[in-house]
Amino acid sequence: MKLIARLTAATAILATTTLSAETAPNPNAAEAKAIVQEFATTLQGELQAAMKDGGPTNAIAVCYDRAPAIAADLSERSGWEVGRTSLKTRNTADNAPDAWEQKVLADFDTRRAAGEDVQPMAYAEVVETADGKSFRFMKAIPTAEVCLACHGSDITPEVAAAIDERYPEDMAHGYGLGDVRGAFSLSKPL
Ligand code: HEC
Numbered sequence: 001m002k003l004i005a006r007l008t009a010a011t012a013i014l015a016t017t018t019l020s021a022e023t024a025p026n027p028n029a030a031e032a033k034a035i036v037q038e039f040a041t042t043l044q045g046e047l048q049a050a051m052k053d054g055g056p057t058n059a060i061a062v063c064y065d066r067a068p069a070i071a072a073d074l075s076e077r078s079g080w081e082v083g084r085t086s087l088k089t090r091n092t093a094d095n096a097p098d099a100w101e102q103k104v105l106a107d108f109d110t111r112r113a114a115g116e117d118v119q120p121m122a123y124a125e126v127v128e129t130a131d132g133k134s135f136r137f138m139k140a141i142p143t144a145e146v147c148l149a150c151h152g153s154d155i156t157p158e159v160a161a162a163i164d165e166r167y168p169e170d171m172a173h174g175y176g177l178g179d180v181r182g183a184f185s186l187s188k189p190l
Pocket residue numbers: 047055056057058059060063064067068084085086088089090091092094095141142143144146147148149150151172181182183
């Protein structure tokens with residue numbers, strides 16, 4: 001009897017340990033989330049300041065110059081590949097989604113249509129690449145009020161012309177409040 005009781009207790013402890021290991025936060029996902037947080041905060045701060053200074057026409061330069069620069073700086077400092085992507089890109093040359101990103105972005109749209117909150121929406125997966133395993137992470141970016149001046153369906157002719165000058169193949173307009181505008185996309189070789 002005693003032995004069985006002890007065994008049961010040991011099994012219970014083992015089960016608890018396994019369970020907590022499985023549910024423990026993934027350190028890679030936590031690291032990716034922290035990088036996304038820094039990217040989002042830095043960019044939004046600069047965007048809002050530029051919008052206040054000279055409106056959306058002035059702020060286009062922030063998106064054009066600063067978004068890729070912040071991404072490059074974060075990539076260099078963290079060892080992750082850091083970028084932004086979307087199913088309808090503005091900067092298609094740099095931000096077009098690969099097949100895996102397309103699938104995750106389509107899934108984000110499905111999840112939103114099913115009523116899920118876009119703000120915390122994210123997805124992580126370990127994928128096989130030609131060079132071995134890689135940890136990939138995407139975090140959805142909701143369309144906020146401030147985004148509509150440049151990504152909405154009622155863009156002023158002045159702003160539209162400034163966008164068109166730099167991005168003649170722009171697809172990133174016609175979004176509504178709360179739509180998934182795109183995602184931060186990060187990857188790291190394992
Ligand atoms: C002043 C105009 C402007 C505003 C406001 C603006 N954007 Fe953009 N957005 C741009 C430009 C220009 C680019 C292309 C940047 C580049 O060259 O990488 C861009 C690119 C993006 C991209 C990368 C994918 C792509 O389409 O190339 C995402 C994601 C994005 N914007 C989301 C947002 C969100 C979310 C907001 C609101 C918080 C916002 N933007 C506000 C002008 C703007």
